[in-house]
Amino acid sequence: MPEQGDAVADGVAIGLILANEAETIAFSETLAAQLRAGDLILLSGPLGAGKSTVARAIVRSLVGQPDLDVPSPTFLLVLPYEGKGHLVLHADLYRIEDVREVDELGLDEDPQAIVLVEWPDRDPALATRADLFLDLRIAPEEKGRECELRVADPDRRRALSVLLEDFGNLPV
Ligand SMILES: Nc1ncnc2c1ncn2[C@@H]1O[C@H](COP(=O)(O)OP(=O)(O)OP(=O)(O)O)[C@@H](O)[C@H]1O
Ligand SMILES: [Mg+2]
Numbered sequence: 001m002p003e004q005g006d007a008v009a010d011g012v013a014i015g016l017i018l019a020n021e022a023e024t025i026a027f028s029e030t031l032a033a034q035l036r037a038g039d040l041i042l043l044s045g046p047l048g049a050g051k052s053t054v055a056r057a058i059v060r061s062l063v064g065q066p067d068l069d070v071p072s073p074t075f076l077l078v079l080p081y082e083g084k085g086h087l088v089l090h091a092d093l094y095r096i097e098d099v100r101e102v103d104e105l106g107l108d109e110d111p112q113a114i115v116l117v118e119w120p121d122r123d124p125a126l127a128t129r130a131d132l133f134l135d136l137r138i139a140p141e142e143k144g145r146e147c148e149l150r151v152a153d154p155d156r157r158r159a160l161s162v163l164l165e166d167f168g169n170l171p172v
């Protein structure tokens with residue numbers, strides 16, 4: 001059974017400190033600009049860590065509509081958006097009880113789709129093919145968020161670590 005983060009575990013992660021929601025959104029917009037067709041992005045972290053905030057900001061960037069309604073797909077499990085040139089899927093696997101339910105969501109049906117997944121630990125196989133893995137943690141005293149971003153491709157990791165310098169970029 002693959003462990004979560006297998007595909008992206010090697011090498012140095014990018015450490016980020018996001019002091020408030022505005023920083024989470026700014027970071028997400030920077031990341032969105034670097035995403036490529038076919039990317040699978042896993043968003044993990046406890047309840048309230050900011051996974052949906054990141055996904056919402058990325059979807060809005062990719063669609064090009066800053067005010068787009070991006071509800072949490074907690075009940076529908078996956079919601080599609082028309083990005084510029086490719087499909088964007090936002091999934092939330094929190095309610096998944098059987099890993100086979102994930103297959104039915106069709107997350108890998110369109111190889112060009114950019115796929116964002118909250119609660120990816122529900123299906124450990126996702127980690128084996130993830131391109132980016134963001135682990136959000138609530139900072140002590142609930143002030144801000146401390147995150148680790150792992151990037152499967154070392155070249156992309158290097159490029160992203162430069163672009164994300166404003167958000168801490170601590171090697172972890
Ligand atoms: N860097 C930050 N500092 C402080 N609060 C933040 C930060 N980023 C996001 N938040 C806030 O955290 C709260 C929870 O965010 P969000 O709903 O995105 O979490 P989630 O991880 O998706 O939770 P769930 O697992 O319940 O779906 C929101 O009120 C959001 O504004
Ligand atoms: Mg959420």
